[in-house]
Amino acid sequence: MDFLDYAFMQRALLAAVLVGITAPAVGIYLVQRRQALMGDGIGHVAMTGVGLGFLLSWSPVWMATLVSVLGAVLMELIRWYGRTRGDIALAMLFYGGMAGGVMFINLAPGGSNANLTSYLFGSLSTVSESDVTAICVLAAFVVLVTLGLRRQLFAVSQDEEFARVTGLPVRALNLLTAVTAAVTVTVAMRVVGLLLVSALMVVPVAAAQQLSRSFAATFAIAVAIGVTVTIGGTVTSYYQDVPPGATIVLLTIAAFILLTALATPLARRRARAAAARQPAGDPAECAIPATREADGTVGV
DSSP: OGGGGSHHHHHHHHHHHHHHHHHHHHHHHHHHTTOTTHHHHHHHHHHHHHHHHHHTTSOHHHHHHHHHHHHHHHHHHHHHHOTTTHHHHHHHHHHHHHHHHHHHHHHSTTOOGGGGHHHHHOOSTTOOHHHHHHHHHHHHHHHHHHHHTHHHHHHHHHOHHHHHHTTOOHHHHHHHHHHHHHHHHHHHTTTTOTTTHHHHHHHHHHHHHTTOOOHHHHHHHHHHHHHHHHHHHHHHHHHHTOOHHHHHHHHHHHHHHHHHHHHHHHHHHHHHHHHHHSOTTSOGGGSOOOEEOTTSOEEO
16 A cells, blocks of 8 residues: 555545546446447547647646537537538547647647647546646536436436426436536546546446446446446556556456356346246236336336
């Protein structure tokens, strides 16, 4: 535990824990909406914010947050109105974000592409006190939204038409989800990196789904996996001198593979037990299908 003697590691671990909580907390809604790669697109746009931060001598984290939020809102508008050429518009937005980041940071006094490395792939030693403050504030916002509005966000993620009929403000909630995802990307970029943050938003959720079909349980397991791999990756990066972002993502994928291997025989035993409980004279095609309840649990 000697790494706790260093202030930069204390900051890095705090940031890692917050990232481990926020990324899966937002990712579970993106997975439900089949927008698993949204975080990757926002990460590309955030590069422009980082470059502008260096160019204007302002905090790259806060500038990236502002640009990411604008980019996420624009992505939602394209999804609503860009029916025919939406994919082309999104591609231009993503690649333009990357190009803008490289251009702005090279125009900044003393700037070069090397300054982008810690933001693209994460870096332990460059997490400053101001970064930790920004990460704490942004993470608090993400947690409040994902937990405080979990029922509404889940309903919209499952079925927008049904949510609209029940009176929920679907477009406002979709925008809020996009903004929260953008904030999460900037929270994670100092630890995981902009190019790898999407994996931490999606893979822990996919791993948790191997063990549970309940939304609440999946949420809790995904966050637990996220915190475990971010702490493990940060500590491993310190002792082995390897990139933290890559280490965290590889540990996340390893967790997914392990849980999938453990869940497969468990699912088979559950299927055999369900078949054994079914009355002999009741054909399988007559069985009443399970329905998903509003809170995400599976019932009949």
